[in-house]
Amino acid sequence: LKLFLKQMKNMLPNDIRQRDCQLDNLISAINRYVASSPLVQPHEKGDGRYLAGKRIGMTGATGVIGTALIEHMLENSGVEQIYALVRPSSNQRVRWDDIRRQFPNKVNVVEGDLMNMTALKNLVDRSEIIFHIALASRSAFAMQDVDDQMRGRHIIISNVLPGAILVTLANKQGKPLVFASSYGIFFHIMEPLYGRKLKEEDVLISEELRNQIEMFSYFVKNLAERDLPQRSAYEGILRRVLNYLREHKLFGNLSNHELYAIQKLVNEYIFKEYPHMISLRIGNIYGPGDAAD
Secondary structure, eight states: OHHHHHHHHHHHHHHHHHTTTOHHHHHHHHHHHHHHOGGGOOOOTTOOGGGTTOEEEEESTTSHHHHHHHHHHHHHTOOSEEEEEEOTTOTTHHHHHHHHHHSTTTEEEEEOOTTOHHHHHHHHHHOSEEEEOOOOOSOSSOOTTOOHHHHHHHHHHHHHHHHHHHHHHHHHTTOOEEEEEETHHHHHSSOOOTTSOOOTTOOOOOHHHHHHHHHHHHHHHHHHHHTGGGOSOOHHHHHHHHHHHHHHTOSOSOOHHHHHHHHHHHHHHHHTTSTTEEEEEEOOOOSTTOOOO
């Protein structure tokens, strides 16, 4: 955009004087520049050229969305390499191994999970663009003798901390990150919406819950920037966050749907504080690899 404006500044005065400031001639001058500039060439929607030659990092690569996205990238976008965070115990390894055999020189595995900070750093270091798609359905803590309220808080932490780590590491290196949020935030925690239209910025939750989300997002963001990048393991950090939730009585007595939506929203609140970070609210999906009945 800066180059475009600079070129227009140099070009337009002459065109205006020569053509008597006629509006149609001014528009023609702009169109000529756009048509000749390689930086503003239009391209077909979804042709993937932005990803051509790029190194892509991805969490959740063995899931339904991740696998479909990787297959599409490899077949259509001309990516240079894909680095995927894969748990050694993943039950989707069979389908994932098929993709690796089909594209042996393009797909690379970064062994680890969302709780492995060394693996997350390795993923960001080796990539130019990161897609954070993974969702932790289990707690990072031992779950013995834990009531439902604390179990829900565990799940929130297990999803929010990895997102905060990834966005902090990506931001330090100036790399864009795409977060797979969910349209479920509109349905699971907002007040009744019958008879009105939704806007993207609408998240009609109670003021109390909004304050809790903003408070927790701020705490985790500062914690990630200050402490997490310097640690290879963060069991102690996990405990600190859990104690924070307990001390401030955040996110108690919520349903599974509400907990799912909250962890997505907390990640969105953290991500929007940084440049080059995008949150996509994905709708219901189905297709190959879906384990649903």
